[in-house]
Amino acid sequence: MAINLSQGGNFDAEMGRPELEKLGGTRTSIHEGDKEDKIPDRSPASSFEDSQVDTKFQPGVQDVEAVTISWSKTSLAISYVLIWFVYALQGIVSGVSGSLLPYITSGFAEHSLTPTTSVISAVIGGVTNLTIAKVLDIFGRPQGYFVCIILTTVGLIMSAACNNVEAYAASQVFYIVGINGIGYSLSVFVADTTTLRNRALMQSICQSPYIITAWFAGPIATAFLNGPGWRWAFGMEAILTVVVTLPLFGFFMYHFMKAKKQHLVPKHSSGRTLLESAIYYLREFDAVGLLLLSAGVAFFLLPFNLYMLQAKGWSSPILIVFLVLGIVLLITFGIWERFFAKTSFIPWSILRDRTALGACFASFTLFLSNGCWGAYFTSFLQVVNGLSVTHASYCVQTMTVGSILFCIPAGAVVSYTGRYKPLALYVALPLTLLGSGLMIYFRQSDQNIGYIVMCQVFLAISGGAFMVTAEIAIMAAVVEHQYFAVSIAVLGMFSSVGTAIGYTISSAIWQKKFPESLAQHLPPDALPDLAVIYGDIMTQLSYAVGSETRVAIQHAYADAWKYLMIAATASWAIGVVSVLLWRNINVIGIKQTKGHVI
Structure with missing residues (x-):
């Protein structure tokens, strides 16, 4: 899932950027019962012709407005085709890397550290989106996107060359920051080129490649594991990243230069020396x-x-x-x-709005809950349910495919009705509680795999609804175009921190409960191998299905899994409160963008 640094106070006066108004009651009209909350047209574009760039905005926002004013509808359509292909790449790279992770950690005899390798990268990947937001707003959308391409490529090359878990974890910092940054940049591109009413629908359509690429990840991972090895998989991904992502960068830069030649891009001159610029940007970021x-x-x-x-x-x-x-x-x-x-790292003014804050914590809960069990899910399916790497990846991708499939009708509902809160409150919340709760029961090896898939479908529908509604909620609360990038970054930061905390809960429970249960269930002749079994999924899978040792391992998995799913389900207490905080804003008629947009 695509899933993806601005001050809440004063911006640089030299660049003509205004002070961010305080968000809250003075900016909204709230009617009884939150049923008819409306935000009037507060877009700066309402006081300017669509053919003019708002010079009060930050340079990167001015640049993208110049592009959308100058380009044609054909160029807009081409940009979405290129965005679609980049999302397809992101789906393949993320899916293959996720399928390989248990084998990479097991290769270093550290299978229990599967989620731990992602904790630091998840945290850094989340908070650095705010830095990338600053790059997008100050230097420009294509420039920030290009930085993310470089980070992703470097991370994949480092992964291919790593020789221990520590080196792999370090490579994941570059990779996660880069690949999340690419997805985040694409979300900002979509926000720049759509109206709020149609934004969720277009974002869902752009992410539709996941429906296709989800089924490629398992076979590709299997082919590399059975052939040249997982290192070559990362090498392939590094090459694909460069080949697929650069055309979109070139396309946006071409239209930026075209807008510049048409004198639509305002000139920016700070008058600072190199040292003064370095100090300024260190402070600004x-x-x-x-x-x-x-x-x-x-x-x-x-x-x-x-x-x-x-x-x-x-x-x-x-x-x-x-x-x-x-x-x-x-x-x-x-x-x-x-x-x-x-310059404040966290835009506190945005978070003072209850809808924006509620959207952030709803996203936080979604990723925390999934993080509680997601890291070990592939291993669970292979060891407990006896699935191959390919079939396990298909089961894992059920949630990804289902989320994207439901995102499209969910986006259409928001576009048609203008409302997003009922979708989260009456569809997403009940289904996520049902899906995660049933997983507690269907964790045993004697349960049909179909029940696990059923739970994944419930979680997929709820996840898709939350992906759509949380982003629309925060962008409805923070209307101005110049805050698109930072609002999406704040949402992504909460998601990434939620993922990191979920992985931490998962790792702590697993390292405590799994070896304890192994010691209880393993037959006496297998007890000397407890440490090896605990640390290596290949050893776990080496015991035949139905053998006494394999059954003991399956029991240990199921025992640990119960606590993982209880934690995942209980975390939704935060999510319920978060959604109740949202105002039921009608997004129809809120004007934010200008030029040729959807």
Whole structure:
């Protein structure tokens, strides 16, 4: 799922950027029962002709407005074709990498660390979207997109060359920041070129390649595992990334230069020296805040992932240092943002709006819940249900395909009715509670795999509805075009932090419950191999289905899985409250973009 740094206060006066107004009651009209909440047309475009670029906006926003004003409807259509192909690439790369992950960690005898390798990358990938938002707004959409292409390619090359879990985890930081940034940049492109009413529908159509690519990931991963090896898979992905993503970059740059020749792009001159520019951008991107938050969350979460690997458990000095350091860094981040940051890393003004805040926490809960069980799901299907890598990937991709399939009618409903809250409240919430709750029961090896698929369909429908409604909710609350990038980035940050916390919960439960249950169920002759069985999925799969040892391993999986799904289901208490916070805003008639848009 596509799933994807601006100040909430003053912008640079030299660039002609206004102070962000406070969000809240003064900006909305709320009627009784939240049934008829309406936001009047607050778009700056309402006071300008569609043929004019709003010079009060940030340079990157001005540039994209110049492009949409100057290009034709044919160019708009071509851009969406290219976006479709980039989403197809993202689906293949993400699917193949996810299918290979258990085998990569097992290759280093660290299968239990499967989710841990993604914790740091998920955190950094989330918070850096706010930095990418700054690049998109200040330097331009194509420029930020190009940076993400470079990061993705570097990360994939590093993955192909890694020799241990630590090196692989480091490569994932580059890869996740890059691949999430590509998806995030595409979301901003779609927002720039659509009306709010049709945005969810067009975003869903652009993500429709996942319906096709979902079925390719398993066979491709299997072919590489049975052939040249997983390293060559990453090499292939690096080449594909460059070949597929660059045409869209070139297309946008061509139209930007065309708009520039037509004198539609305002000239920007800061008058700063090189040193002054470096200081300015460090402040504008809030580099200190970015470092403090990323490091603080990562150090705080890592001990929960690693404590079972330490001989002294929680008494291990390194874990105590990590935990204390994480808490200190997070407190320091709060102090820095409150008293010292010239440009706030987190746009607090946006989060003061209850609809925007509720959308963020709904997205946070969705990814936290999925993170509680998603990292071990492929392993579970292979070991407990006896599926091959290919068939396991098909089952995993059921949720991806179902989410995208439902996104399209969900987007059409929002486009037709102008409402998004009923879809989340009366469709998404009940189905996600039903799907995750039933997974607690259908975790046993004697249950038909069809029941697992059924639960995945329920979760897919709810996930698709939340993907559509959360993004529309925050963008309906934060209407102005210049805040598109940052609002999507804030939503993505909450999603990524939710994923990281979900992975942490998953890892902590797994490392505690799985080896304990193995020790209880393994036959006496297999007990000496407990550590090897625990750390390597290939060893787990080497025991024949129906053998005493394989049955014991399946029981251990099921025991640990129960706690994973209980955590995933219980987390939705946050989600229920979050959706109830939303105002029922009618998005029909809210004008945000100009030029040739959909």
